Amino acid sequence: MGWLNRLNPTPAFPPYTGPYKVGSAHVEIPTADLECPSPAPDGAQPTVAFRIFYPCQQDSKEPxxxxxxxxxxxxxxAYARFLGANSVFANSFAIFPQLLYYITIPVHRDAHILEPPTQNKRWPVMVFSHGLGGSMNAYSHLVGSLASHGIVVIAPDHRDGSSPISFVSDPKTGKSTSVEYRRLPHKPSTEVYEGRDEQLRIRLWELGLIHSALIKLDSGLPLKNLRRTSKHNHSTDTLSQFTNLLSVRDPGSISYAGHSFGAASMVQFIKSTFYHKSTPQDSSYKPLFTPSPSSDLVRQITPSTSVTLLDLWTLPLQSPGTAWLREKPMPSYHSPEGGSRLLAILSEAFYKWSANLNETIRTVAKPKTTSNTFPNQPGPHIFYPVASAHLSQSDFGVLFAWVTTKIFGAKEPERVLKLNVRAILQTLRNSGVEVAETSFMDREVEREDGKGARDEEILSREKGVVRDWISLGTEAGAHGHEQVSKGPADAVVEGEVLGEVVQEEER
Structure with a gap:
């Protein structure tokens, strides 16, 4: 059957390589049923939506x-409009629309969750925020791979105008309305900073609601899922099966991750929550999210919270309204473990974008010795895979590899995503999170028994331990001799500038 698969023109995902099958559920909950730690911002929608990726029972056969x-x-x-009418990506969408309809994420819809083999009998939980042009499905291979190694991953569908399009169900009538993409320039300006701040207010509010949903899911409290479809659900409600199986109670137990604008969202979410008590009276600071001191979320975000930032897009962090927060170190540096729970992975395109790289390093680096209570604490893990593009960390890299290769010179898209997954898993292991071992095949190590193991080499800072996997330091100017000063269009910050890049390539 292999030759038939090669003849099939429909883009397809490679299989997940973890030991568990993966189930998935689409969830949309009325916000009135949740307790948000902060008031709703302007533009907030009446529901919050996300997709859950989770380890499911091995005999699952759901579609x-x-x-x-x-x-x-x-x-x-909406994707064609977002990508630009004349871009190669948009044309690929237009040429084979029927094929795109049949691309399937290799999960089992609403499958029964697997009983956790962990010591506390609960699955570790991660929340993953998408970037501009993304959605709850756009990083399915990355988060599905994590789920196949024993993590329940929550992928929000942000309704801030950052997706090409989002649909919101009316909690009373069930009818849907759309939230269209909001196009903003990428160059810094008062208009841009204010626009991104408005989007972040919605994103952070949604993340607060998702935390409330997780607590209720684990508690077994009834939640109305507006996206439930009876023909795909078991007799047992899909959401009720998560009762007492999620590690969301202990402080620092939930890990947070995001890509691009999603990574910036997580920086602001983590910092805004952690530093809520020390908010200055200075009127120049305009907090984007102020959780109630009595909320469960405030107890959840601690220095032990694991944070993963993929191709952090730093422009939203530089808003004058949040300058005070920008100067604060990541919360992990309020403990002796320091940056050991902080992972930043760049694409080579973002590594070569000097201004963004310097700001990324500034964001994740440990404080200067003079202001650091724990001067000997470790710094963060920072890496980039050679010949990778911004889209390499999303599904687009594996589904449309020929496009990313042609335009951006990206290579080995499946391997690049595996490197990302390996680094995330090992950072979690080092933080005491129980996840499945990494197979020797994924580690690219020969072993006759084929079993997995820990993956210490993926976080090694020595050159050449893992092929084309480069460790970066946090010293100021350490990479200046290797960098090229690039702007958003050159590094491809988001799809909306893709048309400009393609036009330049074709001239």
Whole structure:
């Protein structure tokens, strides 16, 4: 059957390599049913939506999930508009629309969750925030791979105008309305900073609601899922099966991650929550999210919280309204463990974007010795894979490898994602989180028994331990001789500038 698969023109995902099958559920909950630690901002929607990726029972045979959700025609049209009518990506969407309809995420829809083999009998939990042009499905291979290693991953569908299009169900009537993409320039300006701040207020509020949803899911409290479809659900409600199986109670137990604008969202979410007590009276600081001191979220975010930042896009962090927060170190540096729980992975494109790299290092580096209570604490883990593009950390890299290769020179898309997954898993292991071992095949190590192990080499700072996997230091100017000063269009910050890049390539 292998030759038939090669003849099939429909783009397809490679299989997950963890030991567990992966289930997935689409969730949309009325915000009135949740307790948000902060008031709703302007533009907030009446529901919050996310997809859950989780380890499911090994005999699961439920169908997969369409990568482009319903209504598919509207989603494809929105992506084509987002990518630019004349871009190669948009043309690929237009040429094979029927094939795109049938791209399937290799998960089992609403499958029964697997009983956790962990000591506390609960699955570790991660929340992953998408970037501009993303969605809850756009990083399915990355988060599905993590789920196949024993993590329940929550992928929000942000309704801040950062997705090509989002659909919101009316809690009373069930009818849907759309949230269209909000196009903003990428160059710094008062308008841009204010626009990104408005989006971040919605994103952070949604993340607070998702934390409330996780607490209720684990408690077994009833939640109305507006996206439940009876023909794919078991007799047992999909959401009720998570009762007492999620590690969300202990402080620092939930890990947070994001890509690009999603990474910036997580920096602001973690910092805003952790530093809520020390907010200055200075009127120049305009907090984007102020959780109630009595909320469960405030107890959850601690120096032991693990944070993963993929291709952190730093422009939103430089808003004058949040300058005070920008000067604060990541919360992990308030403990002797320091940056050991802090992982930043760049693409080579973002590594070569000097201004963004310097600001990324500034964001994750440990404080100067003079202001650091723990001067001997370790710094963060920072890496980039050679020949990788910004889209390499999303599904686009593996589904449309020929495009990313042609335009950006990206290579080995499946391996790049595996490197990301390996680094995330090992950072969690080093933080005491129980996840499955990494297979020797993924570690690219020969072993006759084929079993897995810890993956210490992926976090090694020595050159050449892992092929084309480069460790970066945090010293100021340490990489200046290797960098090229690039702007957002050159590094491809988001898809909306892709058309400009393609036009330059074709001239």
């Amino acid at each position: 997969g999930v369409r990568w482009i959700p319903d209504p598919q025609r509207e989603y494809i049209g």
